[in-house]
Amino acid sequence: MSGWWIMLTGSLVAISCGILGCFLVLRRLAMVGDAISHAILPGIVIAYLLSGSRDSLVMLFGAALIGLVTVFLIQWFQNSGIPSDASIGVVFTALFSVGVILVSLYTRQIDLDLDCVLFGEIAFVPFDRLIVGSVDIGPRAFWGLLLCFLLVATIITLFYKQFKLCSFDPALAAALGIPVAFFHYVLMGLVSVTTVASFESVGAILVVGLLVVPPATAYLLTDRLHVMILLSAFIGVLSTVLGYYVAYWLDASIAGCMVAVAGVLFVLAFLFSPKHGLMGRRKRLAKRMAVTV
């Protein structure tokens, strides 16, 4: 039973990340996802200090806010002439340092295990139950992540065309009157919220894996954006389920195994994808050579 809850919760993380990650990968913002996942640490700590609990809306908003600050700072430094990778690096390492120092300073007041924030412990998910009235309706993390998934799915579905055009051709989007910056921040806000919602289960650092690896795998398998998004979510779920069993078998971190399995799936797609894989490319090249000869 608890295994089911773990896989279900993990799948919700994987689906939300899989959807958002497609836009990150296509807009070349993969490392911004990495930056956000590190940078929200001070947000989590401050919100925790203020609210005194770890599953509050304050926490969610606190971290989402820091996520947006991160994106804003990166953008600002970039506009002032610092190369994008360096701006990303400066912002997230600095914020992460602040977070680590806050944790060290208030280590007595907060019962936040840094390991747990960064790597998560999805194995504990089933034990923290949500009880409504006197009925136990399942793990708290599950409901939180379900809410997060619904938020992501609703917003992306409603504004699919805007997100698509902003990713493909921001100049045209702006010329057509679509508020490009607004949608950029909405996307990044969703990434932050998802990261916060998932940090207890898969951990902040491994969220990056689920944000990038399944979308990149899907990117090698299709030429249509909506198919890519669905595939990416599916690959995420597959990684979760397989990862769970691998972790059981190796007696090791479940979240780690989920991302490692996603990595294996990527390598398979990279080698064998008929359209964009290594083999496919070779074959097409050979065919072309044969034709020209």
Place this chain on the structure above:
Amino acid sequence: MIEMLLYDPNVRWVVMASLLLGLSGGVLGSFAFLRKQSLMGDVLAHAALPGICIAFMLTGTRSMLWFMIGAAIAGMLATFGIGFITRHSRIKQDAALAMSLSVFFSVGVVLLTHIQHHVRGNQSGLDTFLFGQAAAMTMSDVYLLATVALILIAACALFFKEFKLISFDPEFAKGIGLPVAALEQFLMFLIVIAVIVGIQAVGVVLMAALLIIPAVTARYWTDHLGHMVVIAGAIGAFSGFSGTILSTLAHHLPTGPLTVLSATFLFALSLILSPKRGLVGKWLSRRKARMLLVASDHLEQERAFVRGGG
């Protein structure tokens, strides 16, 4: 207080080692910055984890030398993977970086948890790996760190000319017969080494910071590569120095974040104050542009006047 601390030979060595580490981070980071590979340090630092774990599993000891070898192999594999993926598929650089970072790291986490569950005794905790604890280093670690940092700096001094060229204009470097690919690999190798010795002292994420922030900060003050390398090295050294001192003064506070925040402080100062690129400087130049515009408006009117009232 600080003098007293520095009388303690142990503390003196630790401070010295952090200072040298910061110095080499700043120097190497300058080249990485110019080659638009600032985040490589971040990736390499994360990718080192499985290498370290495998080294531990194979040797069963916490030997820094074996850790370095394991981490170097993992790091080189990660860089190779990134290059291979971007060359042979439509995946772009950023996604390739993020993927190898997270996949290598998660493999590391898997191995580490496996070790923690199965191997008894002397094991390296994730905490020290992630955040570093300069105070927890043994003296032999410190000597090794200092030596390696010195070697890195010496290598950069020796190959300064070559690194400058491959950072600035690899095509031209190829044209005059430099072995560009080999030099790029060599520079990457030096960065790997810096990251690995740094992990012990300041931890994964924050070692990445030492490769980025001093270089970016230095860029605010000069357009000359030679000067930039020196300034970045100085900023890195200062950050390492003050981070270690602060960490020794305030117990329980880890060295890494304090080092990074020292560097960030200098960055923020430069961001505001640098005469050419800082906020103040920008504001002045923007104002100058407006003034020039107004001045040329007047000139235009005068010309029109001279031409005959146009």
Place this chain on the structure above:
Amino acid sequence: MIQSKAPLKVTDLSVSYHDKPVLEHISFEVPEGKLIGIVGPNGAGKSTLIKSVLELVPRLKGEVTFWGQPYKRVQKRIGYVPQRESVDWDFPTNALDVVMMGRYGHLGWFRRPGKEERRLALESLRMVGMEAYSDRQISQLSGGQQQRVFLARALVQDARIYFMDEPFVGVDAATEKAIITLLNDLKRQGKTVLVVHHDLSTVKEYFDWTMLLNVRLHAFGPTDEVFTPSLLKKTYGGRLTILEQEGKMSLLTN
């Protein structure tokens, strides 16, 4: 009423990048229904002119009106074709989908592209001779075909004034011919088209009006009056060699 005003009027426009001026004191008024070439050396600010007019880059100073109204009010009647290199052609989408994107401005916030958009997009693809490729992934199109898709996307916007940034770069001769035919069709429908162009040898053949730009506006008017050796020399400075023989003009940029 609105149509009686100039489709585009720019007054004293200046743009700078940090403290470097990119455009200075640009003022002009575009007549209705003309095909206009914007010509000048590299770094003259040609693309910047378009982008600042469309509010894609901030202006230091200056006023821009379309038919006497500000940009935001008439956005739907303005079409824009960015440079082909400005987008990632590996994006997972096909030609038809890219063309449909041109309708997004008309759809508003929530409506999704449907049958009508599909029909319009297919029609535009037919106009540029690309209907056979509507299903093709965009990275599998040649440079010329990609440019035609971009053009179809502009057509589907159904604008009254078009801005095109270097549409002839990297395209084959057939596409170049097709594009210019299409632009002339647009002109016949009374639409105004501004094209950033860098090939001086075709200016006289392609454009009714020409703008000579190099940070400052050097000349703007009917091509016959503007495209003269003396004005070109003034615009390009030393970067242009003009060989004139037997009444024919050859131009070399260096």
